Amino acid sequence: MTGTVGPVRSELSEFLAGLSWPRPQSPEFDPEHAPADPVVLFGTWLREAVAAGVPAAHVMTLATVDAAGRPDARVTVLEDVDEHAFWVAASESSPKGKQLGRVPVAALVFHWPQLGRQVRVRGTVRPADAARTEAAFERLSAHARAEALVDRQSRPLHDEAWLSNALGDPTELLELEVPGAASAPAWRLWGVDAGRMEFFQASTSEHHQRLRYSRTEQTWTTELLRP
């Protein structure tokens, strides 16, 4: 596919210049009384985002780095979260899976515009063990499991009919490809072990607030950042 670039660009600049930032609800946030564990605060904010009607509040941007040091990012779903790690799913054969495997660091960004909130997470990456991956695979819909089995995510799509056929009957595909198997060979969960987390609260009246947590051996330290 080829295309030309024309005056659309300057029209787009004008359009962009006319956009404004909608006023968020700006709920109360008192960093002085924030929990010692940032995952607890993340859980509170995630629940509040859902309660405030943020659609797909568990969908985030996942940023990775390739072997040449080039950054990459895409939107994906937060599969799980526990004491330290944020868990994402990716096939080892997809660009993101290769990046997570070869350069085991990642950053996540959640944006909940209705509340003027952002959460940033940075950390090192580790693959989940087989049991955790299998349990997560079982929770997927039949269609998602079939997609994981067909694999080849992000390769050029030459034959749409083939793909529709392959995904046409997920049950049949699941039985055919891996009788009794609990997972797709290349599909796995990856844990981002948070080393740093930052909470941003926009304010309509005063200055915005930023609270950063940094992980030390056993605990977390916090500091406020200039907005």
Ligand SMILES: Cc1cc2nc3c(=O)[nH]c(=O)nc-3n(C[C@H](O)[C@H](O)[C@H](O)COP(=O)(O)O)c2cc1C
């Ligand atoms: C709302 C939304 C949710 C998405 N969720 C996922 C997901 O859970 N898993 C996934 O592999 N891709 C998901 N995608 C597609 C990814 O953004 C991306 O296009 C795909 O994973 C290929 O990325 P890669 O080429 O960097 O591996 C989602 C996209 C959107 C817009």
